[in-house]
Amino acid sequence: MSESAIKSNGTSKGMNIHARRTLSYIVLILLSFLCLIWFYILLINATRSNAELGRGFTVIPGKWLLTNWNNLRSGTLPIMNGMMNSIIVASLSAALNVYFSCMTAYAIHAYNFKGKNAVFTFILMIMMIPTQVTALGFISFMGKLGLMDSFIPLIVPSIAAPVVFFYMKQYMDSNLPLSLLEAARIDGCGEFRTFNSIVIPLMKPAIAVEAIFTFVASWNNYFTPALILSTDKKKTLPILIAQLRAADWLKFDMGQVYVMIAFSIFPVIVVYLFLSKYIVGGVTAGGVKE
Numbered sequence: 408m409s410e411s412a413i414k415s416n417g418t419s420k421g422m423n424i425h426a427r428r429t430l431s432y433i434v435l436i437l438l439s440f441l442c443l444i445w446f447y448i449l450l451i452n453a454t455r456s457n458a459e460l461g462r463g464f465t466v467i468p469g470k471w472l473l474t475n476w477n478n479l480r481s482g483t484l485p486i487m488n489g490m491m492n493s494i495i496v497a498s499l500s501a502a503l504n505v506y507f508s509c510m511t512a513y514a515i516h517a518y519n520f521k522g523k524n525a526v527f528t529f530i531l532m533i534m535m536i537p538t539q540v541t542a543l544g545f546i547s548f549m550g551k552l553g554l555m556d557s558f559i560p561l562i563v564p565s566i567a568a569p570v571v572f573f574y575m576k577q578y579m580d581s582n583l584p585l586s587l588l589e590a591a592r593i594d595g596c597g598e599f600r601t602f603n604s605i606v607i608p609l610m611k612p613a614i615a616v617e618a619i620f621t622f623v624a625s626w627n628n629y630f631t632p633a634l635i636l637s638t639d640k641k642k643t644l645p646i647l648i649a650q651l652r653a654a655d656w657l658k659f660d661m662g663q664v665y666v667m668i669a670f671s672i673f674p675v676i677v678v679y680l681f682l683s684k685y686i687v688g689g690v691t692a693g694g695v696k697e
Contacts, residue, residue: 451465452464453472455469455471457661459662461661475666476670484647484650484651486647488639488640492558492644493645495558499562501622503565509606513602534569545631555637565625574616574617583610587605588606618678629645648668
């Protein structure tokens with residue numbers, strides 16, 4: 408092959424790589440725009456009055472943000488209590504969920520015992536059961552235990568999370584070598600110390616991902632809290648938002664609804680920003696093989 412042909416071939420490959428990279432950037436920008444435009448619409452609508460919202464959407468912010476917030480605060484709904492309730496339930500649910508799911512996955516990954524495959528299959532089968540199917544039995548059981556209108560039924564059952572367990576197990580299979588655990592045992596490290604000092608740090612990326620998903624799922628959960636909680640001061644934000652939207656025609660104010668929704672998403676954004684560094688670190692560490 409002549410030198411000119413080699414240069415031409417190299418130039419064409421470089422152009423193809425440049426074109427693919429440009430196309431990737433365009434697609435990523437488009438997807439980012441589609442993901443963020445809804446937050447922009449939410450924030451814009453939170454600054455407008457109910458009458459302005461009825462006339463349609465505009466890209467220019469309104470002047471009713473503080474008025475909507477003050478009207479919301481002066482209403483009958485305990486907004487700040489709802490925020491604290493949601494933070495308590497979502498935070499504890501996420502912490503217990505990822506810790507015990509990781510511990511269960513560690514037991515299946517690190518030990519060989521009779522019935523191991525059966526236990527793993529049984530846990531996966533539980534994933535197929537929708538929450539709505541067991542809701543009536545769950546509510547009846549909580550009533551017999553005297554736990555209605557409390558946070559315990561919203562937090563403790565989150566320990567059993569088959570989906571999170573499955574993700575942790577798959578992550579351990581590819582990123583947690585058994586030789587590392589054997590070395591820790593030879594050095595005299597106990598099982599709980601091995602799990603807390605070796606396994607948990609290695610699992611930080613997976614824990615961060617599942618903590619975000621679990622926190623958001625618990626934060627947005629309306630179905631179970633609506634069945635369990637009856638006192639206004641114990642209700643979470645999704646229930647209060649639904650009550651605000653269900654107000655009668657004379658009291659309904661869509662501006663307040665948008666302000667409350669915008670108010671409710673800030674903790675989720677904070678949690679994501681706090682845990683995102685572990686996700687990025689996990690992606691980088693994933694390129695290093697044993």
